[in-house]
Amino acid sequence: MTYFPKPKVAHPSLPPNGLGLTRRDYEGAMSTLCAGCGHDSITAAIVEACWSLSIEPQNLVKLSGIGCSSKTTAYFVSGSHGFNSVHGRMPSIAMGANAANRQLNYLGVSGDGDTLSIGLGQFCHAIRRNLNMLYIIENNGVYGLTKGQFSASADIGSKAKKGDANLQPPMDPVLLAMTLGASFVARSFSGDKEQLVPLIQAGFKHNGFALIDVLSPCVTFNDHEGSTKSYAYTREHYEPAVHADFVPFERDIKVSYGEGEALPVVLHDGSQIVLRKCQAGYDPTDRAAASAYIQQHMKQGEYLTGLLHVEPSQGEFHELNRTPDEPLNSVPYEKLSPGSKELEKILNRYR
């Protein structure tokens, strides 16, 4: 049996959220990834974010493609429907699902192979449609399940476990998403939960396509000397550019951020992201300037992290389509059928 149900043993002292649920209620099946995999830390951050946002488990939809990262949707929130689709095609499943019911929270988990190679087209078009979902890339620069081939995010010169150096330039999902007009673009590191959890919270609340590219080292195939996606290399080269704190609508938002250093961004439901610049001269609301700044640092071998670009969303799919607030999957048939009398009228055009 290759399926490991995780026993639900809740310690009585675990704190409940607004729904009376503990973190345990947001866990899923036992992970079958390698011990120490960065992806498991992201799973833990997702659990934390869902719990703290008090998302009702059944109102979360988990979507993924194929690969190690895509397996992780089974490892959190077992009370949610999950769809592990085909390689690189998760965005289209998400689009259809979202079109059918706009009221649920859609979370896609993908990898660098699933997103930047086989799924590049669907990834770009999901951004273009401003599909209302949180899209997390668990980015390790390598194909794990097929044992160590470079992915499209591998840096020039980065060494594979077998010793070959990558010669082709990497594709950067963050810069790509910014070019395509995404209104919420973040990068983080699986080893930095402090930064990642508020990003996931804010990403859920963003009304439109939200991308978080998470550097997530592969302990088995890409954690060696010479790799630019190892734990050691990532810790050394990642630079928080801007810190985001998520402040739910319900909470009093007069928290103590001094004028000038804190920039609040109000989200669709009234909650806020409070941005604190870690680097002077970085403006995450200015797409072009932010892009240039990221590229500049990349040249120096630094990954800027944080909520790198955010602006109010310009109308997600349903707003543009003018669909009603009630989900299309529950509009009663009586409202959908034009009726037999109307059919007679329609047929008159064909006589």
Add this chain to the structure above:
Amino acid sequence: MSSSRSNDLAIKIATVNGTGSASANSLLMKSIFRSGIPVMGKNYFPSNIQGLPTWYEIRVSRHGYVARSGRVDIMIAMNAETYARDLKEVTPGGYLVYDSTWPRPELLKREDITVIGVPLARMCNESFNGVRTRILMKNICYAGVLAALLDLDVERIRELLAETYAKKPQLVESNMKAIQLGYDYAKQHFACPLPLHVQKMNATGGHIMIDGNTAAALGAVYAGATIGAWYPITPSTSVMDAFKSFCERTRVDAQTGRKNFAIIQAEDELAAIGMVIGAAWNGARAFTATSGPGISLMNEFIGLAYYAEVPTVVFDIQRVGPSTGMPTRTQQCDIMECAYASHGDTRHVCLYPANPEECFYMAAQAFDLAERLQTPVFMLSDLDIGMNDWMCRDLKWDESYRPDRGKVADRSQVEKLERFYRYFDKDGDGIAARSFPGVHPKAAYFTRGSGHSQYGTYTEDSVEYQIVLDRLLKKWETAKQLVPRAVIDATAGSDIGIVSLGSCEGAIREAMDVLKAAGVGVDYMRVRGFPFGEEVERFLAAHRLMFVVEQNRDAQFKSLLTLESAVEKSQLRSLLHYSGLPISSDFIVEGILAQVRPLRKAQGVALG
């Protein structure tokens, strides 16, 4: 043509693409239809926007025959580039009308036909201004010529123009002027009407002229489909165009302006089918429309929908393959592709409509079947059905219809369960209940294309894997009871039969009448669904020799019959039409007679 013949003729109009001939042709056809005479129009157009040759064929038939006859009684030759071949095609005794502004003495070389020259360009140049208008009016003008030659009611034409240009009355007048020019010229110069002509009938009441794509779109609207995802591809594009226009008309809330539908133009066919699967998985009725190349691209996802059991409706408007093939020509060449789409052991429910009327009903039925069986359902129309106007009985909608959503565990049902198992067959029909996201945490399950157990968990265990695969076979047996039954005509009581599907129907019906008159009575079975039901097996068992009529080179339907029924290969002979033009009745008559005559002769039976 020696004797007078009314309401039984075939007209072929050769023009240049993009010159507005489509409106002249539909004007002609509709005016015949409104005179109560059964009529059929077929468009043979190029994959081009402007400049290439295009033909339109109008079949007037008091018997209501809707197929190509194989004859051309009157050729309207408006395209100098194709004069030579158009001239050749005219049936002896027939007529050729051409623009005599530029005389073509070589047209007179055929002495077995009558050539009628009308100076269309000259008359239109004298009467209209502007290059574009003159070209357009030249085409309207030949409609006037035909009206005189055939004795068409000009008032009907005026009435149609008035409806078409209700908002532009000046266009009614200019078009009528062109009609009159042609009409008067023909009246003055030729003995009108020709012995071949039309005569008012009363045979089109309760009928409409509609194309299959429009009818399929209407079916989707009435089935309650809310989501259409697609990528434009000829000849399926007009399905989604029509769905959009019907939805804009009937599904927009008058107060709020909100739309009870979503149409998503995908980035490619892979995404289109993914969106349909995502939407259907999440409880909406969703569909896509495509053609063979699109199905090729969708294969991977089709396998997922089959194995993960997601209701998926696909309208395949078949066109000529292989590869890009001839995008604007017709064939039935996706029969195998749809039946077994995707890798691994997969088989899919297919519906084979014969005409737009069946497109309407089967489109709606496709959604019920897909949800009942939780599997992909293909409706295989083709370019001939989808893009040509067919005379059909009025479409009716039963007000008592309610969608069959199949087995769906709702909130109250789930609450009563100790645990919900997505793929557990408790009823023994091979179908387990599904649940939708957002209903209840207990209803949650993980949908995957990787190995899964009947409890919905990931598995690589042989036994657990096989339990699910075997249940899918049981579901396939259930599907046999649910797909539409074959239409069987065994009135001839013959040991010889025709077996066919889809748009061959019209040509077969006509061919059977001709064969009967020649003393060859044949039985006929038109298969309408896959998997094949018991009635298909019975017909195949009851006939010694059967002609399988289909429109592809490789006898795909015959192969499917031999693979999926108990029929002996030796019982079946193929009649294959794959030119890209719709099959004609004479092709079937000749094909069958060529094989039956020697057979009957050997049996000592005389044939007429």
